[in-house]
Amino acid sequence: MGAVMLQGTGSDVGKSVLVAGICRLLTNRGMTVRPFKPQNMSNNAAVTPEGGEIGRAQALQALACWVPPHVDMNPVLLKPQSDKSAQVIVHGKIHNVGDANYYREHKQELLDAVLASYHRLSDGADIVIVEGAGSPAEINLRTGDIANMGFARAANIPVVLIGDIDRGGVIASIVGTKAVIDSEDAAMIRGFLINKFRGEVSLFEDGYDAIKERTGWKGLGIIPWLPMIHKLPAEDAVVLQQPETAGKGMIDIAVPMLSRIANFDDFDPLRLEPQVRLHMVPPGEPIPAIASLIIIPGTKATIADIKFLREQGWDIDIAAHVRRGGYVLGICGGYQMLGESIADPHAIEGAAETVAGLGLLRVTTTLTKAKTLTNSSGKSITDDKDFNGYEIHVGETHIDIAKRDQTSPMIRFSDGRFDGAVSRDGRISGCYVHGLFNAASQRRSWLEKLGVTSNGEDQVVVVDEALDALANALEEYVDIDGLLAIAGDAT
Known part of the structure; x- marks a missing residue:
């Protein structure tokens, strides 16, 4: 069994996507490949068949294998809940809610859990492709690290460092990494990759050689800016820090970017629709009045984020949108916000309190200690269209029995259960299901309501084809044999 760890000079340098592409490439070569990330920090989570949760990037990498x-x-x-605390998920289940001090105090316990998973996963695999987190150059975080060199050293796995040339300073970022990290950590790095290159590669030959000379590491290739990557889900919220309007279509769909937005890849299928302009609306900006549909996304902290939504004035924008006859959809936490109230009697998110919702659906929500984690499928009730998705939420939402004439369930699961709610006029709706737009028939129905035609593509097919295209590109631009030789040094 071999293994190699891809670390980066910073966040959003392309680690997740490159791990996925290498996983598909080696799987296509007939190898038994497994992805692994010791520690992830993300509110974009996936539900596993055994009912646990992991980062969505690792779910994509599993699909690649x-x-x-x-x-x-x-x-x-x-899973960050505030600026200073995060929900700690270990082996798919809630372990605790802690701050940085909690993390440091439980370093050995978490490292033991990580190593146990790695050894189970590697058993029977030809190769494990490991993804780091952030950068090993964050030497202030080295004590207690289990995400980068702390894990690489503990498991004795060689490292390949990825630099992002698109953001500039790639020579300094790679050479500087070696300069600031511990010499024993630096010895774990055996090679480097240059990612997101635009233009004529020959213009960087001197820079490439300078990196090799100054680090002593093997150059494994220069990867150009690859167009198929925009069809793959992004896990890191860094991509939302530079929001832009996607598409040049006929209708506008707006998604307000909540402070704890979660599972924002729900909107990737809409981003790829040619007749849709998708607006990820940043804090401080109004929701565009031209929007045909406003989608309130999932969030890691519903009560904090409905307060945040009101601070931005988005509740006023949504109310005006409804008066104009526009459509509103809430997903997961967004669904909870559309109701009349959200109660947190067990202080799940902070103080025990009850806050008013937006009052657009006759439902009430109570946050619960138990978390729902399940993959789901079924049909939407109003149009009988299929969906395949997943639930990952804390809380139960119920339709007000006294107001059933104003609100009805939105979806029916395959096991006969109902979920969600739809207003009497059909313009306000919400449910707990993530991935609602992945199925072509479901997305087509939504877009027809808005007066446009869908591209008719199932998202799972789009992603799978993009993974194959990525793998083919990496075969061309990466020294895969050199990478496998480095992986063979793992013990």
């Missing part, structure tokens, strides 16, 4: 996602692929997941 043609295997179901498993909690061992991402044994520690940190």
Whole structure:
């Protein structure tokens, strides 16, 4: 069994996507490949078949290997709830809610969990492709680290460092990483990759050689800016820090960017629709009045984020949109916000309190200690269209019995259960299901309501084809044999 760890000079340098592409490439070569990320920090989570949660990037990487996602692929997941605390998920289940001090105090316990998962996962695999988090150059975080060199050293796995040339300063970022990290950590790095290159590669030959000379590491290739990547889900919220309007279509769909927005890849299928302009609306900006549909997304902290939504004035924008006859959809936490109230009697998100919702659906929500984690499928009731998605939420939402004439369920699961709610006029709706737009028939129905035609593509097919295209590109631009030789040094 071999293994190699891809670390980056910073966040959003392309680690997740490159791991997915290499996983598909080696799987297509007939190898038994498994992805692994010791620790992830993300509010974009996926539900595994055994009912656990892991980062969505690892779920994508599992798909690249043609295997179901498993909690061992991402044994520690940190889900930020505030600027200073995060929900700590270990082996797919809530372990605790802690701050940085909690994390440091439980370093050995978390490292033991990580190593146990790695050894289980590697058993029977030809190769494990490991993804780091952030950067090993964050030496202030080295003590207690289990995400980068702390894990690489503990498991004795060689490292390949990825630099992002698109953001500039790639020579300094790679050479500087070696300069600031511990010499024993630096010895774990055996090679480097240059990612997101635009233009004529020959213009960077001197820079490439300078990196090799100054670090002593093997150059494994220069990867150009690859167009198929925009069809793959992004896990890191860094991509939302530079929001832009996607598409040049006939209708506008707006998604307000909540402070704890979660599972924002729900909107990737809409981003790829040619007749849709998708607006990810940043804080401080109004929701565009031209929007045909406003989608309130999932969030890690519903009560904090409905307060945040009101601070932005988005509740006023949504109310005006409804008066104009526009459509509103709430997903998961967004669904909870559309109701009349949200109660937190057990202080799940902070103080025990009850807050008013937007009052657009006759439902009430109570946050619960138990978390719902399940993959789901079924049909929407009003149009009988299929969906395949997942639920990942804390809380139960119920339609007000006294107001059933104003609100009805939105979807029916395959097991006969109902979920969600729809207003009497059909313009306000919400449910707990993530991935609602992935199915072509479901998305087509939504877009027809708005007066446009869908491209008719199932998202799972789009993603799978993009993974194959990515794998083919990496075959061309990366020294895969050199990478496998480095992986063979793992013990």
